[in-house]
Amino acid sequence: MMADADFPEYATKENKFAVASRRKFSAEQVKTLDEIVWNLADNPQQFEALSTPTDTGQLKYKHPVSGIEVVYSVDVDKKIVQFFLFSAPLPPRQTIFISYSREDVEWLRLVRKFLGVLEQDGVITFWDDSAIKPGEPWEESIRKALDSACAALLLVSQDFLTSKFITTFELPRLLSDAKREGKKIFWIPLSTSTVTHEITDFESLIDDPDTPLEDLSEPQRKKVLVQAYQRLRVAMGL
DSSP: OOOGGGSOSSEEEEOHHHHHHHTTSOHHHHHHHHHHHHHHHHOTHHHHTTEEEOTTSOEEEEOTTTOOEEEEEEETTTTEEEEEEEEOOOOOOEEEEEEOOGGGHHHHHHHHHHHGGGGGGTSEEEEOGGGOOTTSOHHHHHHHHHHHOSEEEEEEOHHHHTOHHIIIIIHHHHHHHHHHHOOEEEEEEOSOOOOOHHHHTSEESSSOTTSOGGGSOHHHHHHHHHHHHHHHHHHTTO
16 A cells, blocks of 8 residues: 555646646646646645735746746645646747758648648747748858757658758758757658668658658648657657
């Protein structure tokens, strides 16, 4: 039999607003939030002096390190801590650099249609050369984007592998960053190509990289891209 000390003193309840706000947290933020919730349930009295009352008579606690805030109330008689809302500062926006051949621009649009949902939370932004404004020095713009990116997505086709700019500038730089700085590299096979282990050693966002998007029916392609979205979300800790 487990000792009572293994369980918090109070039960917890989260209303629909708390549940919805929890879904917006990153994986790391959820870990911190769970610790706050457990500690509050274990001993809500220790949080009273650290909390401030809200206009609705509830209490608000702000974690001193993460900045995560919880709005809650304590029912001493029923031994329940009720949570009404969770909030946290947005983590720094992470940039993912997309490397692709101009011949594959339609594929780029399709991939971004599915993966771009990650941008809606405001923590991920995808960068490709369509972001370069007319008159901007394009090589310098690409260099700056490579500098600021924390990860890269390679859209691989034979045109990608034979692009002089990609093979002499973008790809060597990304491979170097992956080796020296641990920059994350992902790839998606668009069509049958002579891709080598230099790329395939990195994580594919689809289960079967030997079957490129071009070889799939439209319904299969959509399922695979949903899978890519889910895999990238986990890989980026979202």
